[in-house]
Amino acid sequence: MQEISIQTIKEASEGSMAAFRQIYDKASGFVYNVALRILNNKEDAEEVAQDVFVNIFRSLDKYYFGSSLKTWMYRITVNASLNCVRRRKKEINKHVSYDDALEKNQGLSINAPGAKRIEDEELVTRMLDMLNPDQRACIVLRNIEGLSYEEIAVALAININTVRSRLKRAREILLTCRNEVA
Amino acid sequence: MDCKIIETWILTDYLDGELGPAKLQALESHLKTCRACSDFLQEAKTTIVRPFEDTKQHMPQQEYLWNRIKAKIEEEPKQYPKMTLERIIRSFRAPKPIFALSTCAALILAVFVLTQARALYQKTYNRQLAATALTEQLEYFASDEITSFGTDAENYFL
Numbered sequence: 001m002q003e004i005s006i007q008t009i010k011e012a013s014e015g016s017m018a019a020f021r022q023i024y025d026k027a028s029g030f031v032y033n034v035a036l037r038i039l040n041n042k043e044d045a046e047e048v049a050q051d052v053f054v055n056i057f058r059s060l061d062k063y064y065f066g067s068s069l070k071t072w073m074y075r076i077t078v079n080a081s082l083n084c085v086r087r088r089k090k091e092i093n094k095h096v097s098y099d100d101a102l103e104k105n106q107g108l109s110i111n112a113p114g115a116k117r118i119e120d121e122e123l124v125t126r127m128l129d130m131l132n133p134d135q136r137a138c139i140v141l142r143n144i145e146g147l148s149y150e151e152i153a154v155a156l157a158i159n160i161n162t163v164r165s166r167l168k169r170a171r172e173i174l175l176t177c178r179n180e181v182a
Numbered sequence: 183m184d185c186k187i188i189e190t191w192i193l194t195d196y197l198d199g200e201l202g203p204a205k206l207q208a209l210e211s212h213l214k215t216c217r218a219c220s221d222f223l224q225e226a227k228t229t230i231v232r233p234f235e236d237t238k239q240h241m242p243q244q245e246y247l248w249n250r251i252k253a254k255i256e257e258e259p260k261q262y263p264k265m266t267l268e269r270i271i272r273s274f275r276a277p278k279p280i281f282a283l284s285t286c287a288a289l290i291l292a293v294f295v296l297t298q299a300r301a302l303y304q305k306t307y308n309r310q311l312a313a314t315a316l317t318e319q320l321e322y323f324a325s326d327e328i329t330s331f332g333t334d335a336e337n338y339f340l
Binding site: 017021024025028029030032033036037045046049050053054057120121123124127139142143144148149164167168171172174175178 | 190193194195197198200225226229230231233234236237238239240241242244247248250251252254255
């Protein structure tokens with residue numbers, strides 16, 4: 001994410017939509033991407049991204065400038081996505097199978113798509129689908145977003161050793177299921 | 183070194199570049215002598231690292247999503263803390279330990295102030311009583327006119 005100036009954050013926290021639009025332009029990509037990877041559903045990811053930005057707009061005056069804005073946004077996004085997963089689990093009728101999710105994701109706009117890339121994308125989607133939501137969040141933040149263990153621990157509000165154990169368990173599952181997903 | 187420990191390091195800190203120099207050295211010397219762990223590392227790289235290397239960022243439909251966000255924000259405009267009532271309500275929403283602690287502190291302060299005020303009032307009242315009694319006594323001794331010697335029996339004899 002490109003850097004967002006303190007001035008922009010202050011103006012947005014005072015209600016400036018122009019300043020907030022700047023924040024949105026710089027952060028919408030990763031917010032949507034993380035939500036989509038965790039939820040594996042385009043409509044849910046859009047809804048979560050919308051809620052995340054409304055939440056950010058309303059909470060900017062509570063943002064502590066000493067912490068990283070990016071990590072704070074990751075935290076809001078992951079929490080919103082995990083809450084959405086839990087809600088979705090409760091709504092049995094709204095359950096989305098992997099095939100449905102793939103069908104829904106046909107219209108995803110991927111930067112410069114090619115046959116190989118689409119194949120890789122499908123493999124990643126299948127791999128993430130093997131994991132539980134907490135493990136998926138860890139893998140998305142580490143392998144796709146490139147966060148360090150410390151940043152993941154802050155974003156998920158968990159101990160750094162819990163980050164390690166979730167990553168280890170997730171990768172063990174991926175190794176075990178490699179023939180199924182490949 | 184135990185291969186189980188090496189596998190754990192490979193699956194976590196090593197693949198993510200978070201392994202410290204001492205452990206890294208230990209792991210690399212182990213890999214030179216253990217074929218099983220070397221194969222495990224290659225398998226881990228192929229299966230759980232490479233597929234994620236070329237993933238590209240999915241982008242939302244920027245304008246469509248922005249319009250939805252803007253509409254939702256305008257639908258329920260943000261309330262700025264200008265109303266006193268809201269501030270009071272907000273203070274009640276503070277985390278419970280902070281609220282409990284501040285309530286206890288306020289109660290202790292109130293009890294202390296009341297006790298001190300009562301003690302001060304009692305002291306002042308006693309001083310006033312003593313001063314009045316002294317004044318009356320001095321006035322009595324200063325006066326030459328003796329109207330009474332005390333009880334009826336004392337008046338009779340004196």
